[in-house]
Amino acid sequence: MLPPEERLPQIRELIAGKHYFIIHAPRQIGKTTLIRNLSRSLTAEGKYAALTISLESFMEGEPESVMPQLLKGLWSDAKYAFPAELQPPKVGEFVDDPLIALREYLFAWSGSIRLPVVLFLDEADSVTGPVLLSILRQLRDGYTARPKPFPQSVALVGLKDVRDYKIQVRPDTETLGTSSPFNIKVESLTMGNFGREEVARLLHQHTEETGQRFEPDAMEEIFHQTGGQPWLVNALANQLTTHYSAIVKDRAVPVTREHVLTAKEILIERRDT
Ligand SMILES: Nc1ncnc2c1ncn2[C@@H]1O[C@H](COP(=O)(O)OP(=O)(O)OP(=O)(O)O)[C@@H](O)[C@H]1O
Ligand SMILES: [Mg+2]
CATH class of the missing domain: 1.10.8 (Helicase, Ruva Protein; domain 3)
Structure with missing residues (x-):
């Protein structure tokens, strides 16, 4: 295997610079290999609590039913990825209000550990438009509330570029209304084939x-x-x-x-x- 990080050398800089960003590339290019490898390295180096979770298992359903599952998925992946002192809180009452659950959970997690959280959301374009929109809105809300503790960097990883995400939302539903789904400045990276x-x-x-x-x-x-x-x-x-x-x-x-x-x-x- 080639060192995955070398394929996207800018990625560490974006994280250090507290950016939220997109990684998009065609199937089977090595996106998942890269972000899982990088999450493990960042965590092992002791600078961040970095986690990759896949949204692929949340393909069906509305935000109200998906968000609680997503939090539980995050919690359970984090249990294996981190030592006790870096783990997120139990999901518990966070799911009572599913439409702000992710935001509140990420506030709570980021505020309760000593290292900055870095989150990679893999297969970001496999969820439905309303779910994606809800995730993006909650991330944006958390982002704009910084320096209140919130993940230092979040990357959405998938097949499509940021500008295409809007298309997935039906015309009669709300969109975030700008070319950027976060409504904040977002970098977009892509990966190519091997030379x-x-x-x-x-x-x-x-x-x-x-x-x-x-x-x-x-x-x-x-x-x-x-x-x-x-x-x-x-x-x-x-x-x-x-x-x-x-x-x-x-x-x-x-x-x-x-x-x-x-x-x-x-x-x-x-x-x-
Ligand atoms: N760093 C690497 N060095 C060598 N081969 C690699 C590397 N990264 C990926 N590959 C090859 O590419 C394949 C696909 O990798 P990976 O699953 O990470 O791609 P992906 O972009 O996430 O695919 P998908 O879009 O289907 O989720 C791997 O099974 C492996 O054969
Ligand atoms: Mg993949």
Whole structure:
């Protein structure tokens, strides 16, 4: 695996600068890998209480029913991510008023621990328009109330850019009314495919671990066939060398361009997603 943070070097600066921001990129680019890895590092370094939660399980329902589930999800993920002194309060009475529950809960959590909270909301665009709007409104309210304790940074992570979020809300429902869903200045970052160099580095890792080489034109063919798409590069390399039906299992045999073309055909046959 390539060091995920290097793919978005600005991200630590945004957090240090107390920004709220968006990370958007196509499927299987490495968003989740990056933010989960970064959350763990930030927490382990002892500077922040950083957590990634996925909104994917809250796809259905109205804010009134989703918000309590969301708080419970956050609480339960936090239990595993943090030592006792950094954990958020029990959900308890916070859910009594679901439309401000998230805001109040984040106030309470941020105010009760000694480190700033950093929150990554993954799969942000999987929730319905009204739920997303409610989340955004509560985050905005909390943000504008700072320096009252509230998360230092929040990132919404998904497929769409900030400006597209508005579209998900039906025309007859309320929107936040600006191009920014937070109604505050928000940075928007994106991630792209691996470049030739990164593909080569990833393949070199395999060589370092196993001794098995990739011939230069094999590397070039892998880059050419995958366009550097992170999932595809891994899938192709896996089919070549580590899958149970890998075509070059013998570590003494270097991977050639021919092998790559054969592996590509097998992958197409397998039609994994
Ligand atoms: N840093 C990395 N180094 C090498 N491969 C990576 C890296 N990050 C991601 N990948 C590859 O890309 C795949 C997809 O990663 P991930 O699930 O993080 O993407 P995603 O953008 O969150 O996808 P989705 O939009 O479907 O949620 C991984 O299974 C892995 O094969
Ligand atoms: Mg993901």
